[in-house]
Amino acid sequence: MSREILITPSIDEIKSLMRVERLPHIWCPSCGIGIVAKAYVEAVLRSSIPLDKHVIVSGIGCSSRMPGYIKLDGYHVIHGRAIPFSVGLKSVNPELEVTIFAGDGDLITIGGNHFIHSIRRNDDINVIMINNYIYGMTGGQYGGTTPPGSRTLTSPYGHLEHNFNMPLLAATLGAPYVARWTVLHYRQIVDTLLEMFNVDGFAFLEVISPCIVYTDMNRMESIEFMRDLRRRVVIDNDADLSDLSISMDPDTRIVVGKFVNRESESFQTRYYRLIKKLGGDLDG
Amino acid sequence: MGSRDGILEPGTYFMRGNDACVEGALIAGCRFFGGYPITPSNEISALMARKLPLIGGVFIQFEDEIASIMGVIGAANAGVKSMTATSGPGFSLMQEAIGLAYMIETPIVIVNVQRGGPSTGLPTQVGQGDFLQTHYGSHGDYMTIVYLPNSPQEMFDMIIKAFNAAWTYRVPTILLSDQMVGHMIERVVIPSLEDILVVDRVKPDVDPEKYLPFDSKYLVPPMAVAGEGYRVHLTGLAHDERGYPTTNPETVSKQYERMAEKIRRNEDRIIEWEEYLTHDAELIIVAFGITSRSALKAVKDARRLGYRVGLFRLKTGWPFPWKPLTRLAEQGCRFLVVEINAGQVVRIVREYIPNELVYHLPWHPGSVPPPEIILKKIREVFNG
Ligand SMILES: Cc1ncc(C[n+]2csc(CCOP(=O)(O)OP(=O)(O)O)c2C)c(N)n1
Numbered sequence: 001m002s003r004e005i006l007i008t009p010s011i012d013e014i015k016s017l018m019r020v021e022r023l024p025h026i027w028c029p030s031c032g033i034g035i036v037a038k039a040y041v042e043a044v045l046r047s048s049i050p051l052d053k054h055v056i057v058s059g060i061g062c063s064s065r066m067p068g069y070i071k072l073d074g075y076h077v078i079h080g081r082a083i084p085f086s087v088g089l090k091s092v093n094p095e096l097e098v099t100i101f102a103g104d105g106d107l108i109t110i111g112g113n114h115f116i117h118s119i120r121r122n123d124d125i126n127v128i129m130i131n132n133y134i135y136g137m138t139g140g141q142y143g144g145t146t147p148p149g150s151r152t153l154t155s156p157y158g159h160l161e162h163n164f165n166m167p168l169l170a171a172t173l174g175a176p177y178v179a180r181w182t183v184l185h186y187r188q189i190v191d192t193l194l195e196m197f198n199v200d201g202f203a204f205l206e207v208i209s210p211c212i213v214y215t216d217m218n219r220m221e222s223i224e225f226m227r228d229l230r231r232r233v234v235i236d237n238d239a240d241l242s243d244l245s246i247s248m249d250p251d252t253r254i255v256v257g258k259f260v261n262r263e264s265e266s267f268q269t270r271y272y273r274l275i276k277k278l279g280g281d282l283d284g
Numbered sequence: 285m286g287s288r289d290g291i292l293e294p295g296t297y298f299m300r301g302n303d304a305c306v307e308g309a310l311i312a313g314c315r316f317f318g319g320y321p322i323t324p325s326n327e328i329s330a331l332m333a334r335k336l337p338l339i340g341g342v343f344i345q346f347e348d349e350i351a352s353i354m355g356v357i358g359a360a361n362a363g364v365k366s367m368t369a370t371s372g373p374g375f376s377l378m379q380e381a382i383g384l385a386y387m388i389e390t391p392i393v394i395v396n397v398q399r400g401g402p403s404t405g406l407p408t409q410v411g412q413g414d415f416l417q418t419h420y421g422s423h424g425d426y427m428t429i430v431y432l433p434n435s436p437q438e439m440f441d442m443i444i445k446a447f448n449a450a451w452t453y454r455v456p457t458i459l460l461s462d463q464m465v466g467h468m469i470e471r472v473v474i475p476s477l478e479d480i481l482v483v484d485r486v487k488p489d490v491d492p493e494k495y496l497p498f499d500s501k502y503l504v505p506p507m508a509v510a511g512e513g514y515r516v517h518l519t520g521l522a523h524d525e526r527g528y529p530t531t532n533p534e535t536v537s538k539q540y541e542r543m544a545e546k547i548r549r550n551e552d553r554i555i556e557w558e559e560y561l562t563h564d565a566e567l568i569i570v571a572f573g574i575t576s577r578s579a580l581k582a583v584k585d586a587r588r589l590g591y592r593v594g595l596f597r598l599k600t601g602w603p604f605p606w607k608p609l610t611r612l613a614e615q616g617c618r619f620l621v622v623e624i625n626a627g628q629v630v631r632i633v634r635e636y637i638p639n640e641l642v643y644h645l646p647w648h649p650g651s652v653p654p655p656e657i658i659l660k661k662i663r664e665v666f667n668g
Pocket of ligand 1: 061063103132
């Protein structure tokens with residue numbers, strides 16, 4: 001079993017894993033991405049996996065800038081394609097603990113095909129989707145997670161499409177680990193990440209996060225968005241996943257929790273067993 | 285067959301071009317293949333799927349070609365020689381990622397077994413319409429190294445060269461084949477392993493704190509890979525020596541210049557071509573791949589009829605062997621470019637040779653221009 005460190009790392013320890021020379025970062029005031037960054041750094045520091053084996057991969061977007069500020073092997077690739085890049089890394093070096101940070105547009109809109117197939121294959125990667133309901137970096141267009149009715153740069157009269165219910169989607173596809181939190185749940189995010197590092201398979205975490213571009217367009221202060229989250233959030237690990245859609249209606253709940261944690265064997269584990277069975281020489 | 289049916293033993297084989305390419309790749313050290321089915325490249329993934337796990341390698345059939353090439357770029361960044369194989373439509377999907385591989389200086393090998401384009405075109409038939417795409421298909425300015433095999437033997441030899449070039453220069457390298465060469469079955473000689481040059485990555489020899497992934501004191505900086513402790517940051521954004529994004533014009537130019545120079549300055553070492561009866565030729569046919577075989581026959585036939593004709597066969601498309609070509613031009617000859625497209629190689633030839641000296645025989649995809657047609661064109665050129 002893992003030997004995680006239970007104590008919260010000091011600020012100096014956190015800093016030791018940040019590329020402080022790159023500060024200030026690009027994220028807007030009131031953005032939630034930094035909170036997830038810190039939670040990840042804390043989880044990495046506390047994990048039993050050596051720092052040099054943690055790898056962070058991202059596509060393009062605000063959320064995807066994460067590897068740029070964290071002192072681990074980091075790869076900031078192209079929009080929507082962090083998953084297949086990570087699958088390549090992980091498949092040839094199973095010692096690596098590969099974690100992806102992605103915006104919702106990156107992961108499930110342009111990258112949706114990789115998401116569904118990676119879960120089906122059950123790649124041994126950790127995927128954190130920061131859901132700000134919008135394409136943040138390009139100025140606030142709607143994407144696959146934009147709640148119906150939302151005003152965005154490209155849905156000025158209110159969004160007419162439905163949004164993905166991400167935990168339901170991931171669970172339905174067979175992901176062995178599925179959780180959802182908001183940026184108000186720092187402790188839970190750290191805790192979830194530590195569990196995700198131990199999953200042999202596709203571990204998925206959605207984090208709901210405020211984006212000033214979205215809140216402005218929907219006539220809310222970011223702080224109101226946070227208050228609203230606090231008011232609407234219900235922790236329910238046993239929730240019926242079909243109840244997890246996110247709506248604009250302030251009277252609806254936003255259900256969070258650790259929904260799925262099931263036995264799993266990744267594609268990579270299966271492949272290396274095949275190699276062994278065939279007598280494949282690893283240095284061949 | 286070879287040991288445990290994995291790496292092939294030296295010897296003389298009767299082998300299909302696409303299969304020879306797999307055998308060569310494995311000898312070159314390829315241990316990861318990511319691909320998506322497409323005719324006429326399918327024999328490559330089928331053989332890879334069977335062989336790779338036998339020698340400790342990994343095969344993945346991905347959900348599309350974008351995923352395939354991204355998987356290859358990922359595996360290479362873990363230090364493992366990796367490749368993909370595709371044809372026109374798949375090669376088009378890979379273009380954005382080729383730019384990424386160039387930008388983060390990741391050695392990857394792509395095999396494009398060309399079919400007739402555009403679009404779905406002629407899936408089972410030959411074409412040479414992707415020549416310019418191998419250098420200009422992705423956005424922005426970038427470099428690739430491109431090998432042009434014309435036989436199963438060269439599918440074997442050149443895939444090894446492609447791996448060596450990719451890992452020497454940290455640049456996407458393409459084996460641009462075609463349906464006929466890929467499917468053709470011919471004699472292939474596999475030399476003993478000691479006689480095959482295999483190049484590996486230059487590893488950093490400095491402490492991780494001192495390591496600069498894009499150190500401009502090198503043309504080709506040593507390459508650290510994931511998990512080694514160098515804690516690299518690689519991005520497709522324009523970046524400085526540390527790999528950090530920058531918009532500083534000087535830094536950007538310096539890095540861009542180095543990335544182009546690493547190929548330009550090694551051009552003479554990379555380029556390959558072959559000449560046949562060029563020494564006294566008044567007309568030189570320029571061709572590559574399958575077309576060069578038809579052209580060779582046309583040259584022989586023309587010689588028999590008394591026409592002083594030679595052949596200049598491109599073995600690398602990029603860098604383009606313009607130096608030997610311009611040397612030939614100095615002997616006062618004319619050129620006839622024959623290719624299965626509407627005019628791609630001819631554009632490059634005309635960059636270096638005066639227009640009035642360059643003739644062109646374009647050909648629609650689906651077949652190879654027969655020697656008689658090439659001969660007819662030769663006669664036209666001679667007889668004005
Ligand atoms: C192929 C491609 N298309 C479009 C873009 C432009 N682009 C940059 S970031 C982005 C979306 C970012 O949104 P999201 O992934 O939700 O991340 P966020 O910025 O909200 O964190 C887009 C469309 C791109 N970089 N590449």
